[in-house]
Each structure stands twice: as C-alpha cells, then as structure tokens.
Amino acid sequence: MPKKITIEPVTRVEGHGKVTIHMDDSNQVVQSRLHIVEFRGFERFIQGRPYWEAPVLVQRLCGICPVSHHLAAAKAMDEIVGAGTGDGLTPTGEKMRRLMHYGQIFQSHALHFFHLASPDMLFGIEADPNIRNIIGVALEHQDLAVQGVMMRKFGQEVIQATAGKKIHGTGAIPGGMNKSLTPEERDSFLLGKDPLNVDKMIEWSLGALDFFKSYHSQNRELVDNFANFPSSHLSLVRKDGAMDLYHGVLRAVDAEGKKILHDVDYQKYYEYIGEEVRSWSYMKFPFLKEYGKEKGWYRVGPLARMNTADFIPTPLAQKEHEIFRAYTNGKPNGMSMHMHWARLIEILHSAEMMKELLYDPDITGDQLVTKGNKQYEGVGLIEAPRGTLFHHYRINEDDQIDMANLIVSTTNNNTPMNLAVESVAKDYMNGHAVISEGMMNAVEVAIRAYDPCLSCATHALGKMPLEIKILDKSGNILDKKRSS
Amino acid sequence: MRKQKRILIYGYGNPGRQDDGLGIAFSEAIEKWADKNQIHHITCDSNYQLNIEDAELISNFDLVLFADASIEDIKEFTLTRVKCSTSKIEFSMHAVSPAFVLDLCNKIYKKSPETYLLHLKGYEWDFKEGLTPDAKHNLKEAVRRIKKVILQETGPNELAQASSVC
Numbered sequence: 001m002p003k004k005i006t007i008e009p010v011t012r013v014e015g016h017g018k019v020t021i022h023m024d025d026s027n028q029v030v031q032s033r034l035h036i037v038e039f040r041g042f043e044r045f046i047q048g049r050p051y052w053e054a055p056v057l058v059q060r061l062c063g064i065c066p067v068s069h070h071l072a073a074a075k076a077m078d079e080i081v082g083a084g085t086g087d088g089l090t091p092t093g094e095k096m097r098r099l100m101h102y103g104q105i106f107q108s109h110a111l112h113f114f115h116l117a118s119p120d121m122l123f124g125i126e127a128d129p130n131i132r133n134i135i136g137v138a139l140e141h142q143d144l145a146v147q148g149v150m151m152r153k154f155g156q157e158v159i160q161a162t163a164g165k166k167i168h169g170t171g172a173i174p175g176g177m178n179k180s181l182t183p184e185e186r187d188s189f190l191l192g193k194d195p196l197n198v199d200k201m202i203e204w205s206l207g208a209l210d211f212f213k214s215y216h217s218q219n220r221e222l223v224d225n226f227a228n229f230p231s232s233h234l235s236l237v238r239k240d241g242a243m244d245l246y247h248g249v250l251r252a253v254d255a256e257g258k259k260i261l262h263d264v265d266y267q268k269y270y271e272y273i274g275e276e277v278r279s280w281s282y283m284k285f286p287f288l289k290e291y292g293k294e295k296g297w298y299r300v301g302p303l304a305r306m307n308t309a310d311f312i313p314t315p316l317a318q319k320e321h322e323i324f325r326a327y328t329n330g331k332p333n334g335m336s337m338h339m340h341w342a343r344l345i346e347i348l349h350s351a352e353m354m355k356e357l358l359y360d361p362d363i364t365g366d367q368l369v370t371k372g373n374k375q376y377e378g379v380g381l382i383e384a385p386r387g388t389l390f391h392h393y394r395i396n397e398d399d400q401i402d403m404a405n406l407i408v409s410t411t412n413n414n415t416p417m418n419l420a421v422e423s424v425a426k427d428y429m430n431g432h433a434v435i436s437e438g439m440m441n442a443v444e445v446a447i448r449a450y451d452p453c454l455s456c457a458t459h460a461l462g463k464m465p466l467e468i469k470i471l472d473k474s475g476n477i478l479d480k481k482r483s484s
Numbered sequence: 485m486r487k488q489k490r491i492l493i494y495g496y497g498n499p500g501r502q503d504d505g506l507g508i509a510f511s512e513a514i515e516k517w518a519d520k521n522q523i524h525h526i527t528c529d530s531n532y533q534l535n536i537e538d539a540e541l542i543s544n545f546d547l548v549l550f551a552d553a554s555i556e557d558i559k560e561f562t563l564t565r566v567k568c569s570t571s572k573i574e575f576s577m578h579a580v581s582p583a584f585v586l587d588l589c590n591k592i593y594k595k596s597p598e599t600y601l602l603h604l605k606g607y608e609w610d611f612k613e614g615l616t617p618d619a620k621h622n623l624k625e626a627v628r629r630i631k632k633v634i635l636q637e638t639g640p641n642e643l644a645q646a647s648s649v650c
Contacts, residue, residue, distance in 0.1 A: 042611060045611040057500070059500065060498060060500025060501060060611055064532075064533070066532065111535065111536065114536075115536055134536060134588065135569075135584070135587055135588060135591055138588060138591035138592050139591055142591075142592060145588070145591070145592055146592055148536060149536050149537050149539055149540050149588075149592065150537070150540070152535060152536055152537040153537040153540060156537060166530065166531050166532075167499065167508065167530060167531060167532060168499065168500065
C-alpha cells in the first residue's frame with residue numbers, strides 16, 4: 001500500500017517543521033517535502049512604524065539571530081537617511097558593526113558545531129539519542145564541551161559590548177552606531193583571563209577544524225556522499241572577490257563555478273531574484289529570475305560562501321580555504337556535510353576578524369554617525385550565520401514604513417533543504433516501511449547541516465512536542481511516536 | 485547569622501511577543517527592588533533563550549531561579565524544582581531547558597546549584613511590546629511571593645509546594 005511517513009516536528013530545528021515522505025507500494029521513496037507550518041506575518045506588522053524603530057523592532061522576529069536582523073535593518077535604514085551603502089559609514093561606525101556581526105557569527109557557528117553537529121560525529125548518526133547530545137559530549141569529551149560553552153560566551157559578550165545589551169540591542173542606528181568600545185571593553189577581549197580572550201578563541205577554532213578534518217579522514221564516504229548534490233551558490237562578496245560577511249556585492253556561481261550573477265549592487269536585488277509560493281509550505285522558494293523557477297534555485301550559507309569567494313582576507317582562514325577548495329579541485333563543493341567544514345573555517349575567520357578589529361584604533365573612536373539626503377527606499381543585505389539575509393523597506397512622507405520585504409537565510413535554502421531530505425530519504429528509507437531512530441535522525445542531520453531557523457520568536461513553556469506519524473495515502477495513521 | 489546564599493534570578497523570553505516577556509519583566513522587577521533595598525546577594529540576568537553558556541553562569545551560584553512565560557494550565561504562577569534532565573535531545577535546535585542547563589553545569593563544572601523554574605502564566609503572544617493586564621497581575625503576585633524567598637522569610641521549597649495549589 002502506498003504510504004506517507006511524517007516526521008513532525010523536526011527535532012533540534014528551531015520552530016515548527018514537518019517532513020513527509022511518500023512511498024509507493026514497494027516502499028520506494030517517490031517524493032519528500034519539508035513543510036514549514038508557521039506563518040509569522042512580520043512584514044505586515046512593521047508597516048506604519050517609524051523607520052528609525054526598525055533595527056530594534058526586527059529583533060522580535062527571532063531570539064536566535066536578532067543581531068543579523070538588527071544589522072540588516074540598520075543597513076537598509078542607512079540608505080534611507082542618506083548615509084549610503086555599507087562603506088558610507090564612519091570608520092568607527094562600520095567597524096563596530098562588523099565587530100558585532102563577527103561576534104554573532106562566531107557564537108552562532110560555535111553553538112551549531114559543538115551543540116548540534118559534534119554529537120552526531122562523535123557518537124554516530126544512529127547512536128542512542130540519550131547519548132548523542134552535548135551532555136554526552138560533556139561526559140566523554142569534556143574539553144570539547146567546555147570549548148563550546150566558552151566560545152558561545154565570548155561571542156555573546158562581544159555582542160553585548162557592541163549592541164549595548166543582550167535583548168533588543170540598540171547599538172546600530174540609521175547611519176551608524178550609538179556607541180564605540182571603551183578601552184576597558186577592548187582590553188577585556190584582547191587580554192581577558194584565560195580562556196576568555198581572542199587568542200584562545202583562535203586557538204580553539206583551529207582545534208575544532210582539526211577535529212573535523214580527523215573525523216572526515218575516518219568517515220570520508222559518509223561525509224562526502226551524505227546529501228551530496230550539485231547546485232548554484234549565492235552570497236555577498238567584497239568588490240575584489242574576498243569573503244565579506246558584512247557587506248559587498250551579490251555573486252552567484254553555478255555548479256561548475258561559472259559566475260551567473262556578476263557582482264551586482266544588492267539595492268536592485270529584486271531585478272535578479274524572484275520568490276515562488278507553493279501551496280504546501282508557508283516558506284517561499286527564491287530563485288534567480290534569469291534561470292527561472294525550476295533551475296534558478298541556489299544555496300546560501302557557509303558552504304555557498306566558500307564557493308563564491310575567491311579568497312578569505314585573514315591568513316589562517318585563507319590557508320584553510322585553500323585546502324577546502326583544493327578538495328574539489330577548485331570546483332564548487334555540493335556536499336551538505338561539508339557545510340560543517342565551511343562553518344568551522346568561518347569560525348576561524350570571525351575570530352581573526354575580531355582580533356583585527358579590536359587592535360584597530362577606530363574601534364574606540366567617537367565619530368559614530370553619518371547622515372545625508374533622505375531617501376524613501378532602502379535595502380540591507382548581510383551574510384547572516386545561515387546565509388544571505390535580505391531586508392527591503394519603503395517609507396512614506398510621514399517617515400512610516402509602508403512596505404517591507406524580508407528574505408531570510410533559511411528561506412533562501414528552502415529548495416536545497418528539500419533536496420537534501422529527498423537525497424537522504426532515498427538512501428536510508430528505500431525498502432523500509434517504518435522509520436528507525438537512525439533513519440529519522442539521518443533526515444534531521446541533513447536538515448540540520450543547513451542550521452535552519454524556521455521561527456523562534458516565542459518559546460513559552462508547554463509548547464513544541466516532538467511527534468512522528470506514519471500515514472497511508474488516505475491519511476490513516478499507521479504509527480505514531482511522541483516525545484517532549 | 486545564616487550565610488546568605490548567592491542567588492541568580494534569570495528571566496528569559498522575547499519581550500517583543502507580549503506575554504512571552506514575562507520572565508524578563510520578572511527579572512527586571514526583582515533587580516529594581518534589590519537595587520533600591522541594597523540587597524547584594526542576588527544577581528539578575530536575562531536573555532531571549534537559555535543556552536549552553538548558561539551552564540557556566542549558574543555554576544557561580546548557590547540558588548538559581550529561572551523565570552519563563554507559560555501557556556500551561558496553571559493559575560497565576562507556579563514554582564517547580566528543577567532536576568537534571570535525563571539528557572534527551574531537546575526539541576529546540578538553538579535553545580535549551582533549565583534542566584538541560586543544570587545537567588550540563590553538573591557534568592562540566594561538577595556543580596549543582598539548587599535550581600527552580602518559575603512558570604508565569606501568559607495569555608497573548610503577538611508581535612507587540614507590553615504585557616496583557618492578566619499577565620501583569622500574575623507578575624505582580626509572583627514578585628511579591630519571591631521577595632520573601634530572597635529575604636529568606638520563605639524557603640523556595642515551601643513556596644514551590646504552596647504555588648502548586650495556587
């Protein structure tokens with residue numbers, strides 16, 4: 001009997017997600033889908049609010065990556081106050097924003113690697129879930145667990161020092177920043193008591209890379225073949241082709257490495273990128289207009305950024321980038337599990353960037369804000385931890401926002417995540433009528449590689465159960481599992 | 485004279501989502517009261533969500549009180565003792581529970597502070613700032629009762645037992 005397997009919601013994925021896998025009579029996977037079942041309606045909510053509130057308001061979207069939304073909105077508002085795009089800010093304004101951003105990338109990637117990815121690597125995808133988590137890591141590899149905790153803490157403290165506070169930070173304002181670092185704050189990050197200083201963070205970042213490379217060398221077949229599929233890749237790059245996570249031009253390359261979006265100004269992103277709505281998901285499917293809905297999809301995030309950038313402008317990360325690129329002979333890398341490798345190179349790059357910025361005298365400067373001629377439209381793009389984040393606003397004569405369009409990183413990865421699920425479903429589920437713990441986690445590992453953040457603005461106690469259902473084609477439940 | 489316990493009050497939630505901000509409002513209210521009354525043995529902190537680095541934070545305290553909004557079927561609030569989790573995978577990808585934080589603290593730092601979770605009943609969760617009137621009432625009542633714990637007029641276990649029948 002044809003049947004549909006539903007995994008609902010996906011564990012360790014923020015917000016509500018559901019996976020359905022349709023099988024034919026001989027238990028072969030014929031189709032799989034990742035459904036996003038929560039609708040946020042944020043773009044309508046923000047209409048009517050004064051534009052200068054946007055950088056703070058947008059942090060309501062997400063308790064996980066508020067800094068990315070804060071900075072993307074601030075960049076859009078830079079346009080509106082006439083401060084220009086990215087490089088129009090004062091040196092102190094721009095460098096403080098960059099420090100905040102690299103602190104965010106650093107702590108977010110550290111959380112993902114140590115908390116979410118390392119358990120699967122240390123214990124195996126099919127290991128008992130009671131062991132396969134950071135508590136298990138703490139028991140058997142305490143040094144790694146401590147590093148994960150302290151790297152998160154370091155990044156969070158950088159964010160607090162730059163954004164002003166942990167919750168609803170106000171550091172970035174239209175046209176610049178409202179604070180710089182004090183010498184005491186700067187010195188605490190440079191010379192802080194071990195391990196909370198930037199040199200230790202660089203050392204640990206290199207150690208995490210060694211850990212991954214060792215795992216890779218011992219599990220090459222799994223790491224290279226798991227959810228491996230060709231795709232295009234999109235990200236911001238600096239005008240000279242360097243990786244730049246804060247600002248740049250939009251570049252996309254195809255699966256062969258050929259440029260298909262040629263370093264364009266992102267203020268006109270809508271001329272190049274469309275968004276498709278499909279009936280079975282609240283999350284849209286972005287695509288490059290020139291290549292259409294079927295062929296124009298792309299990946300974003302750490303893997304994409306490794307593939308689009310010509311080089312990384314910090315020495316240790318550049319050395320790792322060269323090794324990464326050489327692994328696929330300079331061609332774009334389509335291996336989903338190599339997202340972890342890419343993420344670790346970005347952790348290292350972020351630590352190096354933080355050190356460079358902390359030693360820059362501008363970081364304690366007092367010229368914080370630039371203003372110019374007011375505009376009525378602005379677009380802010382940033383490379384958030386999970387990928388390219390788009391914020392687009394228009395305002396009216398009364399300075400109220402009357403149009404907002406956001407394309408969040410996870411939305412950009414919608415098609416790739418669906419393809420990753422399908423790839424793994426075929427590899428692990430063909431010929432099986434029920435889901436084992438290992439099969440279920442394989443699907444989740446594929447999704448988690450993209451580190452999606454589906455919707456995480458509320459989390460009140462009593463929500464978010466984990467439920468697994470198996471249904472036949474008529475919707476009858478054949479099996480059901482639930483945990484909290 | 486009894487030795488004063490080092491107390492951490494830690495509220496979490498998203499104050500941009502109406503009553504989801506109850507935990508943080510609670511932490512702020514206690515901090516304001518403690519500052520005004522020169523009560524030095526408590527520390528107040530807050531964040532959107534709990535995360536793994538909080539294991540290091542709580543290792544520095546004797547008594548930890550987490551505060552969060554709740555949609556559970558309770559009255560104004562309840563206080564429950566937090567035990568180490570059984571280390572199951574958390575549902576949420578990027579946030580962890582008080583029990584998880586306590587367990588991680590125990591495994592890494594070999595410390596097990598006496599830990600409680602204050603569940604504050606909330607009602608509305610839209611994209612708005614500000615608590616609903618009913619949530620404000622629950623907050624006020626919880627603050628009143630927890631002050632007695634901080635002043636050591638009531639033991640947290642006593643309050644936990646009493647609040648379970650609120």
